[in-house]
Amino acid sequence: MLDLNHENILKMGKYSSLSLDNVNIDTIKSLYKFMYRLRLCEQSLIDEYHPADEMKCPVHFCVGQEAIPAVISNLISENDYLFSHHRSHGYFLAKKAPMKSLFAELYGKETGASGGIAGSMDLSMPSVNFYAGAILSGAIAIAVGVALSNKLNKSKNLVFAGFGEGATEEGIFWEAINYASLKKLPIIFICENNKYSTYSPQLKRQLDDNISDKVSSFGIRTDKVYGNDVISVFKTINAAIRDIRYSGGPHFIEAYTYRWNGHVGPENDDLIEYRSIKELEIWKSNDPINILEKVLMNKKIISAEFKSKMIDEIKLEINNSFKFAKNSNFPDIDNIEKLNLSTESPLADLLLKEIDNNEFDANQPDAKLAPF
């Protein structure tokens, strides 16, 4: 068995170990379809971004990292929560939020998931329990709070938190790990180790490529998986969910994967020469969609016709999403200050009386000074 880390993965070169095992055929097809849909979605946005320049916000594409969101999409329930970082599109779709709401948000339109207020990095859709945020590791920490609430309420709902390996350098990540393990919270931490934090490789920031070892020292169950093998990812996350349901949480999964595009934007940032073309080529040769498709075609589980029909459906959805976004209105907010605080407090109205008092007597001593 390959000891999973980035160095060994590169040495391995072409990946040929994808095995369908006993995974349900419909599940496999839906994983394939989700990855393709996400890929075409991202590529269409990339193609349209410039020179149209109508999506006026930073966008962090996830091309090459489709397997993990695909699996989450298959395994997550409606009432589960999903927290993500800035690279949010895969997770947004994984929570079954509508593609058109994503597009409209990128276009800054009032029909966007956040009414055009948040953009790509801070995408959220409360109605499907999806929340993203760009400040590294912050969303993971908030996810822990939801898991606490679920545990206190004895709810069967789960919380998923998706992030990159860079997020594991922030102090709050370890605070979250410590607290989640202390309280045995029902949360799945999914670390997509794609080696790079903007332009900086992992081993420039961390002594070793051993995040899972560090996490497991806190008493948390960990699994490492080759993140481009969607079947392997499926089996790993599926088993993790079973573990949590059976014996409580948390569970940590480190999925090794790679992003094809630059850190942000549709442009390629290889001009900066922070990573080698060869490395990129090796990962591209292990495209999560291709390595699955090859097996499915060989086993005649899907046909060229199936693929072509699937692509047509996806393209139709994408085109409709673009139309929806472009035809929607921009938000028009008179008093933007009002958006920051609530306008009503129904529970306070219900529970608290209005009883005035203004009889404070100032002629009394302050509290006696003390060491504490």
Next chain:
Amino acid sequence: MMRKITFANAINEALFQSMELSQDVIVLGQSVDNKSGIFGTTTGLHDEFGSDRVQDFPNAENIMTSTATGSALAGLRPVIIHQRLDFMIYSLDVIVNWMSLWRFKSNGKSGLPVTIRAIVGKGWGQGPQHSKSLHAWFAHLPGIKVAIPSTAYDAKGLLLESIFGEDPSIIIENRSLFSMKDNVPEAPYRVRFGKSIKRRNGNDLTLVAIGDMVPLALRVAEYFKDNNFDIEVIDLRSASPLDHKSIIDSVTKTKRLAIADPAWKSVGLASEIITFVYESLGSEMKSNPIRICLPDSHTPVASSLESKYYPNEEIFISSINKLINN
């Protein structure tokens, strides 16, 4: 039914009543479950409501506040307690980058009923790391409500309002007020944010006082009454939202403004109040404004320096005399 109880007792009562009124209220903080009871404010809660709802927390204010945020998102109403406001600086990221802008970035669809109680130390050599107040910082941040109660009545009412409201709130509690008594209703009641309260009527000067400056301000006003100068004392109570209207109404009458703020003088709440008053009434004012605040310095430990650091009656009186004589 009202009875006189202390500031600390009033907070304790608010916590008890809120936890009885709603199963969703939980209390998080270091040692909140101990008999020490955070200066009497959490005494008895753990015995009554158990470890699930009254939780000691690891020394990790950042995750404590994030946990509160996430649990609020999922329907709970958490109360976080910091024994010293200085400790909550660890949690600035989640307050500034997540909590304060949460409602905004969800286009108004998602709110966070998180309450933070932050205690400001004073005296007995608390020193620079155990005595900060920072209410100007928090009041500057959109999306967070900030209250600074100065009486037991306000402490209970603002805490209940905060717990059962729908916004993240920070309640700044001056430690030196904890044993002071006031009439407090037995029933659960509300004191709304954004409402100051006039503690004393007067015609010659509007003195806006904040937190533990309020009792001082009232005693000083008594002194000046005997000297034919009538001071109207307004207890600010709420730093954000801030009660512009009541203060402007008062200054419209008195045409003189003084602020007593237990915080560093520069770039603070006093500056803000003076500005919005003078924006409306500047040309009508009879005198320049004065600020009675802490010096722009951290807090010294030596008792000789500490006693000079905090404004006392003499400093109030000499400042106001300067205003009168100009």
